[in-house]
Amino acid sequence: MNNLLLILGFIGTQEVIIIAIIILLLFGGKKIPELMRGIGKGVRSFKEGMDDVKNEMEKPIDQEKNGSENK
Secondary structure, three states, rough: OHHHHHHHHHOOOOHHHHHHHHHHHHHHHHHHHHHHHHHHHHHHHHHHHHHHHHHHHHHHHHHHHHHHHHH
């Protein structure tokens, strides 16, 4: 993880522009929106999964609180 942060720390504006141009040349202007939609769906699915895990972890805590109040 630290290595990735070091690598990303050295990427400047010129490098980002060059990478964007290479991606544009490789995929073309018509494919890029499709790729971005796919990435967006993946991110949305990941967030939903994280919310599900969070809810599952909080559910036993809520049940424990409600159980102790009923005693």
